[in-house]
Amino acid sequence: xxxxxxxxxxxxxxxxxxxxxxLIEGKIAAAQAWLESFLGYSIEVTFPxxxxxxxxxxxKQQAAHLFENRESTVSGVSIALSPxxxxxxxxxxxxxxxx
Numbered sequence: 001x002x003x004x005x006x007x008x009x010x011x012x013x014x015x016x017x018x019x020x021x022x023l024i025e026g027k028i029a030a031a032q033a034w035l036e037s038f039l040g041y042s043i044e045v046t047f048p049x050x051x052x053x054x055x056x057x058x059x060k061q062q063a064a065h066l067f068e069n070r071e072s073t074v075s076g077v078s079i080a081l082s083p084x085x086x087x088x089x090x091x092x093x094x095x096x097x098x099x
Contacts, residue, residue, distance in 0.1 A: 035059060058089035
């Protein structure tokens with residue numbers, strides 16, 4: 001289950017209709033999985049009762065980035081893998097314990 005609801009993500013994106021709900025749901029799942037791969041833990045397992053606001057915002061920022069930049073390549077502009085704010089969340093919350 002995702003830590004960000006489709007309704008919250010739509011509000012974050014400024015999307016008013018329901019046409020892209022399935023796409024947005026997929027972007028949320030992909031963003032959370034991407035963050036968790038860098039964090040080294042499952043957000044929901046580590047924080048089962050109250051997910052920290054910075055992790056929620058990180059998922060929203062990454063999902064928005066994926067929603068707005070759907071192509072695998074972009075010509076003529078500079079693009080990043082993630083917004084700088086997401087990199088900050090990863091750096092602050094990452095588990096450096098190797099098992």
